[in-house]
Amino acid sequence: MSTLNPPELAEKVTSHGFSKAAGVRIAHLEPGKVELILPRRDDLLQFAGHFHGGVIAALADQAAGIAVTSKLPQGKIGVTVEFKVNFLASADGDEIIARAEAIQVGGTIGVATIEVFTKNENSERRCAFGTATMRAVDLPKAFS
Amino acid sequence: MSTLNPPELAEKVTSHGFSKAAGVRIAHLEPGKVELILPRRDDLLQFAGHFHGGVIAALADQAAGIAVTSKLPQGKIGVTVEFKVNFLASADGDEIIARAEAIQVGGTIGVATIEVFTKNENSERRCAFGTATMRAVDLPKAFS
Amino acid sequence: MSTLNPPELAEKVTSHGFSKAAGVRIAHLEPGKVELILPRRDDLLQFAGHFHGGVIAALADQAAGIAVTSKLPQGKIGVTVEFKVNFLASADGDEIIARAEAIQVGGTIGVATIEVFTKNENSERRCAFGTATMRAVDLPKAFS
Amino acid sequence: MSTLNPPELAEKVTSHGFSKAAGVRIAHLEPGKVELILPRRDDLLQFAGHFHGGVIAALADQAAGIAVTSKLPQGKIGVTVEFKVNFLASADGDEIIARAEAIQVGGTIGVATIEVFTKNENSERRCAFGTATMRAVDLPKAFS
Numbered sequence: 001m002s003t004l005n006p007p008e009l010a011e012k013v014t015s016h017g018f019s020k021a022a023g024v025r026i027a028h029l030e031p032g033k034v035e036l037i038l039p040r041r042d043d044l045l046q047f048a049g050h051f052h053g054g055v056i057a058a059l060a061d062q063a064a065g066i067a068v069t070s071k072l073p074q075g076k077i078g079v080t081v082e083f084k085v086n087f088l089a090s091a092d093g094d095e096i097i098a099r100a101e102a103i104q105v106g107g108t109i110g111v112a113t114i115e116v117f118t119k120n121e122n123s124e125r126r127c128a129f130g131t132a133t134m135r136a137v138d139l140p141k142a143f144s
Numbered sequence: 145m146s147t148l149n150p151p152e153l154a155e156k157v158t159s160h161g162f163s164k165a166a167g168v169r170i171a172h173l174e175p176g177k178v179e180l181i182l183p184r185r186d187d188l189l190q191f192a193g194h195f196h197g198g199v200i201a202a203l204a205d206q207a208a209g210i211a212v213t214s215k216l217p218q219g220k221i222g223v224t225v226e227f228k229v230n231f232l233a234s235a236d237g238d239e240i241i242a243r244a245e246a247i248q249v250g251g252t253i254g255v256a257t258i259e260v261f262t263k264n265e266n267s268e269r270r271c272a273f274g275t276a277t278m279r280a281v282d283l284p285k286a287f288s
Numbered sequence: 289m290s291t292l293n294p295p296e297l298a299e300k301v302t303s304h305g306f307s308k309a310a311g312v313r314i315a316h317l318e319p320g321k322v323e324l325i326l327p328r329r330d331d332l333l334q335f336a337g338h339f340h341g342g343v344i345a346a347l348a349d350q351a352a353g354i355a356v357t358s359k360l361p362q363g364k365i366g367v368t369v370e371f372k373v374n375f376l377a378s379a380d381g382d383e384i385i386a387r388a389e390a391i392q393v394g395g396t397i398g399v400a401t402i403e404v405f406t407k408n409e410n411s412e413r414r415c416a417f418g419t420a421t422m423r424a425v426d427l428p429k430a431f432s
Numbered sequence: 433m434s435t436l437n438p439p440e441l442a443e444k445v446t447s448h449g450f451s452k453a454a455g456v457r458i459a460h461l462e463p464g465k466v467e468l469i470l471p472r473r474d475d476l477l478q479f480a481g482h483f484h485g486g487v488i489a490a491l492a493d494q495a496a497g498i499a500v501t502s503k504l505p506q507g508k509i510g511v512t513v514e515f516k517v518n519f520l521a522s523a524d525g526d527e528i529i530a531r532a533e534a535i536q537v538g539g540t541i542g543v544a545t546i547e548v549f550t551k552n553e554n555s556e557r558r559c560a561f562g563t564a565t566m567r568a569v570d571l572p573k574a575f576s
Contacts (some may be wrong), residue, residue: 017188018188053420054203057203058198081230087225131514228563273563275563342486342492346489349443
């Protein structure tokens with residue numbers, strides 16, 4: 001039986017592997033909603049010097065997973081069945097911010113929408129919009 | 145006017161930013177088709193020790209972009225309008241391989257499908273399937 | 289040169305083919321936003337007696353097209369590049385309502401999100417969520 | 433306990449509601465694969481006289497459901513979690529043909545890809561490509 005509450009679990013997930021290496025940070029978490037921030041770094045960009053579409057997608061995916069998981073019973077975690085991202089503007093800011101919201105969570109399936117913003121000193125604009133479908137699975141032992 | 149042919153351009157795109165840092169390698173390229181390989185590394189994984197869904201998506205996106213770009217006139221490059229990935233199995237292998245194919249390329253829009261495989265010493269199985277829509281834009285000066 | 293304004297064009301598109309035969313009605317239209325209603329009828333259902341997923345998708349697609357077109361220059365119409373729908377609940381109401389919003393419209397590409405609701409006498413709940421990518425093309429002569 | 437085998441179930445699903453009214457016909461069915469045909473009719477078109485994108489999506493969705501269901505245990509049916517369609521060419525033929533293939537079927541989730549072709553007397557070309565995610569549910573009593 002897991003004893004991790006949603007914020008602890010989100011923190012643990014975010015401090016692993018790609019997410020930790022990239023520098024993803026949880027800015028806000030409430031049941032069904034999360035905001036993740038990822039500061040610009042050269043190894044996160046594409047050929048034109050903007051955040052790489054795959055990195056934007058990775059942040060969106062991670063945010064969707066945390067948003068859905070925060071509405072699941074303790075001991076469960078959402079793993080991605082599929083996700084889809086539309087890119088709306090160049091992510092040329094100093095950081096990107098993904099805001100995910102779980103719009104439906106049932107027994108086995110959860111769905112989240114994600115808005116991603118690119119932020120400079122003076123402005124913030126939406127650069128991507130996504131949808132993700134998650135499946136609830138038992139947390140691995142190491143996480144409970 | 146660009147003087148880079150498709151293999152040179154693919155090489156140049158892959159040796160930048162996230163793609164270079166992650167270790168993406170072009171294994172095969174022909175007009176409309178590309179195979180990319182990404183070896184396992186701790187900073188590419190998620191909480192359970194498999195390739196991170198976002199990293200898989202990033203590789204798929206990059207493959208789609210190269211496949212579509214290889215069918216565009218020289219001087220043009222495909223940038224992602226949207227992409228969608230279904231995850232079919234845990235990507236727990238020593239490397240992942242993305243095989244993209246441009247299934248339609250018109251004046252401004254190109255579409256590619258991508259299969260991603262997870263490969264161990266003895267086996268290879270499909271772990272993801274995606275579709276990407278690309279838009280043709282002029283190559284940045286630095287790339288022509 | 290088209291002389292149809294957005295409401296006239298939306299009306300014309302809706303009074304054709306599938307849309308007319310199915311009984312789609314425009315409930316509201318403002319620049320970038322539209323609400324379409326489709327009342328229940330036996331030939332719009334699936335095996336279990338709910339609205340057919342394809343019919344829900346058709347309504348969502350049509351709404352997205354009208355929302356994006358309403359932000360394009362006169363003489364242009366949005367045709368669907370791709371769309372994606374998540375089904376969130378059984379569409380078992382007396383009618384379905386699609387509310388689309390254009391979240392980005394550029395020179396050649398527009399993107400809309402669509403919420404679909406199933407409505408009974410006493411309640412309304414979201415049954416689907418979608419995203420659509422449109423491409424601006426010249427209106428056929430018959431429509432200008 | 434259902435006594436319907438996959439072809440009987442596919443037939444039953446196809447002879448209901450929208451699918452029956454539109455005139456959908458099963459041309460081929462084997463485990464994991466199905467081909468559906470829909471002949472042109474005025475009430476299936478959009479403003480420009482081609483098959484309506486929503487109708488193409490409906491046929492793709494139906495094909496995906498049958499392909500996945502044919503790989504499920506008897507007594508189960510696949511209902512759509514989400515689907516995504518890219519439109520590749522005008523569907524201006526005398527009929528459209530959807531060929532779906534289940535690419536992964538697990539305990540609760542199945543995924544199918546769908547190619548849709550537009551066919552004239554002398555030619556056939558791909559006009560759409562889609563992916564669908566299905567969830568296995570118990571067949572309604574009326575169907576077992």
